[in-house]
Amino acid sequence: MLTLVISASSLLLVFCGFYFAKTSKEMPKNWYELKTEIRYQYIGIVGLIHDFMYRSRDRVALYKQPGRVAVITGGNRGIGLRVAEKLLACDITVILGVRDPKSAEAAVTSVVDLASSGGKLICEALDIGDLTSVKEFADKVKAQFNKIDLLINNAGIMFAPFKLTADGYESHFATNYLGHFLLTHLLMPELKAAGKEGQNSRIVNISSCAHLIGRINYKDINGLKLYYPGTAYSQSKLAQVLFTRHLQAILDAESAHVQVNAVHPGIVDTDLFEHSATTAVPFVKKLVFKTPEQGSRTVVFAAIDAKVEGRGGSYLSNGGLGQIHRDAKNPEKCEQLFKFSCELLKIKDFGSGKI
Numbered sequence: 001m002l003t004l005v006i007s008a009s010s011l012l013l014v015f016c017g018f019y020f021a022k023t024s025k026e027m028p029k030n031w032y033e034l035k036t037e038i039r040y041q042y043i044g045i046v047g048l049i050h051d052f053m054y055r056s057r058d059r060v061a062l063y064k065q066p067g068r069v070a071v072i073t074g075g076n077r078g079i080g081l082r083v084a085e086k087l088l089a090c091d092i093t094v095i096l097g098v099r100d101p102k103s104a105e106a107a108v109t110s111v112v113d114l115a116s117s118g119g120k121l122i123c124e125a126l127d128i129g130d131l132t133s134v135k136e137f138a139d140k141v142k143a144q145f146n147k148i149d150l151l152i153n154n155a156g157i158m159f160a161p162f163k164l165t166a167d168g169y170e171s172h173f174a175t176n177y178l179g180h181f182l183l184t185h186l187l188m189p190e191l192k193a194a195g196k197e198g199q200n201s202r203i204v205n206i207s208s209c210a211h212l213i214g215r216i217n218y219k220d221i222n223g224l225k226l227y228y229p230g231t232a233y234s235q236s237k238l239a240q241v242l243f244t245r246h247l248q249a250i251l252d253a254e255s256a257h258v259q260v261n262a263v264h265p266g267i268v269d270t271d272l273f274e275h276s277a278t279t280a281v282p283f284v285k286k287l288v289f290k291t292p293e294q295g296s297r298t299v300v301f302a303a304i305d306a307k308v309e310g311r312g313g314s315y316l317s318n319g320g321l322g323q324i325h326r327d328a329k330n331p332e333k334c335e336q337l338f339k340f341s342c343e344l345l346k347i348k349d350f351g352s353g354k355i
């Protein structure tokens, strides 16, 4: 029996070594990184089971909403592209903030017949990981629209090798979280102007089930001392959930007609996994992951469904409530990150749209 267990374990180890080595994934180098890896495998499998169990609940009904305006970061591929497709089908005008506006326009027009939509498509340059670019993008949006109904904070990276942005922030923290925090602040006056009684304007922060294993490392937010891509990703995704919770508390206190939710889109077969070991087994992704269209459903549900009206501050997954990190249930922890982010960005009055 013992021989059998040892042989099976050795075979598994050889398989795992082969599996990781074939990809651009950073291999765990110590116990801490291996533990992170094991936790990722665990939440990934739980996520896949959840997606399968709740697949019949994961639906969104599209309806016409001419005259409304949505801003989506990313949106040239993956989940964001399918979100744009659905919103355009609702006759909503869609502004994509993308790194390459020309190719983004080509990507959207390859899946959407714009002539059949009552909404317009506008593509503007945005590098969400660059704070100057975020300010320039917000200025361009504000110059064209004084009301914004939907802000979908979608753009993201996962498991990228260590890199500091031009502003000196670790790339996951800057791209997935801080850039979106700033964009939300800058567009808040237009979001407030669009919301009304019974029809809140809505912010959707696309987070991830990976937030569940996240920790905000205030002493070393950029991971300079101990960087592991999985840790950087889960920190940024937890930051989005804590931000969602505190921002909703602020909006409630102001009685603003704006609501904000975080969403886990499911485990979705997109380019996000480029630095993941799953690139070695693409057939597995095709078989068990959601398609980008399926991944867009809960995002659009959070953005337009009547059942979500007045239910800000939630974390949604597969068309219902998902499990959240214990820190996200603690208002003080949510406020701590919020204040920390305002200090980093020198924001004195969040939501004023001014720096």
Ligand SMILES: NC(=O)c1ccc[n+]([C@@H]2O[C@H](COP(=O)([O-])OP(=O)(O)OC[C@H]3O[C@@H](n4cnc5c(N)ncnc54)[C@H](OP(=O)(O)O)[C@@H]3O)[C@@H](O)[C@H]2O)c1
Binding pocket: 073, 074, 075, 076, 077, 078, 079, 080, 097, 098, 099, 100, 126, 127, 128, 129, 130, 153, 154, 155, 156, 157, 158, 175, 176, 206, 207, 208, 209, 264, 265, 266, 267, 268, 269, 270, 271, 272, 273
């Ligand atoms: N796929 C999943 O299983 C999964 C699970 C949980 C959460 N999510 C979240 O869902 C969101 C969308 O991911 P996805 O799966 O659709 O990934 P994807 O196919 O890789 O798309 C990522 C999008 O983000 C954009 N982006 C990345 N860095 C950017 C930057 N600095 N400035 C502007 N845009 C940038 C990309 O634009 P470029 O083409 O210019 O690179 C692309 O449009 C992410 O926030 C991700 O964390 C995904």
